[in-house]
Each structure stands twice: as C-alpha cells, then as structure tokens.
Amino acid sequence: MLRLEKLVKTYKTGDQALKSVDLEVPDGQVLALIGPSGAGKSTLIRCINRLVEPTSGNVFLGGVELTGLSSGNLRKERRRMGMIFQEYALVERLTVMENVLSGRLGYVSFWRSFLRKYPQKDVDEAFRLLDRVGLLEMADKRADELSGGQRQRVGICRALIQDPALLLVDEPTASLDPKTSRQIMRLICELCKERGLAAIINIHDVALAQMFVQRVIGLRFGAVEFDGPPDALTPVVLTTIYGEEDWEATIDKIDEEGDEPEAAE
Numbered sequence: 001m002l003r004l005e006k007l008v009k010t011y012k013t014g015d016q017a018l019k020s021v022d023l024e025v026p027d028g029q030v031l032a033l034i035g036p037s038g039a040g041k042s043t044l045i046r047c048i049n050r051l052v053e054p055t056s057g058n059v060f061l062g063g064v065e066l067t068g069l070s071s072g073n074l075r076k077e078r079r080r081m082g083m084i085f086q087e088y089a090l091v092e093r094l095t096v097m098e099n100v101l102s103g104r105l106g107y108v109s110f111w112r113s114f115l116r117k118y119p120q121k122d123v124d125e126a127f128r129l130l131d132r133v134g135l136l137e138m139a140d141k142r143a144d145e146l147s148g149g150q151r152q153r154v155g156i157c158r159a160l161i162q163d164p165a166l167l168l169v170d171e172p173t174a175s176l177d178p179k180t181s182r183q184i185m186r187l188i189c190e191l192c193k194e195r196g197l198a199a200i201i202n203i204h205d206v207a208l209a210q211m212f213v214q215r216v217i218g219l220r221f222g223a224v225e226f227d228g229p230p231d232a233l234t235p236v237v238l239t240t241i242y243g244e245e246d247w248e249a250t251i252d253k254i255d256e257e258g259d260e261p262e263a264a265e
C-alpha cells in the first residue's frame with residue numbers, strides 16, 4: 001500500500017505544484033494520473049521517491065515512511081520503486097543488456113558496478129525480461145540503434161529488474177506514435193498484473209488512460225479533482241480537469257478504437 005498524506009510541494013520559485021494531496025494506492029493497483037500540463041503530475045510521482053523533496057506531508061510505502069528517511073535508508077527504499085520516463089533515459093552508447101542491468105546498480109557493490117560485473121542471476125533475469133518484451137535479439141545492440149518503442153521496452157525492463165513493489169511512470173508514451181503508445185501502455189499494464197505490481201502512470205492522453213486502467217485520478221492546479229473509474233470521466237468532469245474542449249469527440253474515439261485487434265510491432 002502506498003499512502004500520501006497532505007502532500008505539499010511549493011518550489012523555490014513560489015510555484016505551488018501540489019496542494020495537500022491525499023491518496024491511497026492498494027498493492028497491485030494500477031492507476032492513471034491525468035491532468036493538463038503543469039497540473040503537478042510529475043511533481044507528485046517525484047515526491048514519492050523524493051527526487052523532488054516534498055515541502056510538507058508524508059509518504060508511506062508498505063508501512064515505511066519515506067519522507068524523513070536518511071539518505072542511506074532512502075537509497076535502500078528507492079529500490080522498491082521502479083521509474084519509467086518519457087524520454088527513456090537510456091545510456092545511448094551502452095548496449096540494451098547493459099542498460100537493463102543498470103537497473104540493478106542499487107544492489108551490486110560499488111566496485112562490481114564500476115567494473116560492470118553483474119551476478120549471473122541478474123544477467124539471466126535481464127534475458128528473461130528482454131524475451132518477455134520481445135527484445136531478446138536486441139540484447140547486444142546499442143541503445144541509440146533502437147526505435148522509440150524499443151527504447152521504452154528497455155526502460156521498462158530496467159525498471160522491472162529492480163524487482164520493485166511500485167512503478168512510477170512519467171508520460172511513457174509522450175514521444176511515441178499512437179499505435180506504439182497503445183502497445184507500450186498495454187505492455188506496462190500486463191506486466192503489472194503478471195507481477196502484482198502497483199503503478200502510477202502519468203499520462204495526458206485521456207483516451208489512452210481510459211483504455212487500460214480501472215482507476216483514474218484527475219489533477220488540476222496541484223489538487224485531486226477526480227478519483228474514480230474511467231467510465232465516470234464524463235465531459236463535465238473532463239472540463240473540470242482540463243477546461244473547455246470537445247470531450248464528446250474524445251469519448252467517441254475510445255468507443256471506436258476500444259477493441260481493435262493489433263499486429264505486433
């Protein structure tokens with residue numbers, strides 16, 4: 001269980017990115033965090049693993065209070081949180097395998113990681129994960145030789161090899177075409193289910209969120225405006241979150257696209 005209590009973030013610039021957010025995410029639950037640009041989505045997930053230091057409030061993960069941990073203990077707890085980024089954040093000149101294994105850096109000793117020596121069981125697990133996401137043949141390719149969709153699959157493997165309890169996912173599809181976006185969202189959600197992983201997926205594409213998750217949180221000006229199932233996201237609710245737009249058109253699009261069969265990438 002992840003629990004946020006009265007989480008507040010005010011940046012030094014005076015920007016109030018989060019205004020007292022309360023949120024509970026049960027083990028194994030995957031939720032989408034939607035909201036317009038600047039709503040505070042990235043700030044919220046970064047406050048959970050303290051890449052951004054919350055101004056006040058508390059974060060608990062599985063009974064441990066993350067806020068207030070010393071840096072040594074925080075490092076240990078961060079292993080339980082995998083992160084997936086919009087721009088993949090791969091090391092371009094390293095191979096796919098090396099990028100995946102870098103997810104284990106929190107576990108291997110300094111000298112082992114310096115010499116890039118990973119235990120055989122980590123290498124075996126990396127191969128298993130690459131196989132699962134359809135990239136086994138790419139293990140020796142350099143990251144900069146991959147397509148966007150393939151890069152994000154590597155990013156997913158790197159997060160999963162940490163064996164986390166929670167995935168924090170920041171706009172995983174923002175740099176991808178619509179079809180690849182859907183494949184990546186589906187893959188993330190399937191993997192969470194297979195592994196009983198909880199996830200918070202920041203995503204500005206409402207239709208995509210509605211297709212794949214059972215719970216949606218709508219953020220606006222740093223406050224939770226909506227918390228419910230995707231079919232409760234009516235045009236009125238969407239207008240409260242995003243402001244005026246033709247939401248009927250968006251919702252129609254989902255009905256049309258919902259069950260469309262897809263070929264593999």
Ligand SMILES: Nc1ncnc2c1ncn2[C@@H]1O[C@H](COP(=O)(O)OP(=O)(O)O)[C@@H](O)[C@H]1O
Pocket residue numbers: 011012013015016017035036037038039040041042043044
């Ligand atoms: N490093 C920062 N310094 C100052 N203000 C920031 C910083 N990061 C984000 N903000 C501000 O905080 C608010 C929320 O931003 P962000 O969390 O990035 O929203 P979102 O991910 O929903 O687009 C915005 O007003 C943004 O300008």
Ligand SMILES: [Mg+2]
Pocket residue numbers: 041042043171
């Ligand atoms: Mg963001």
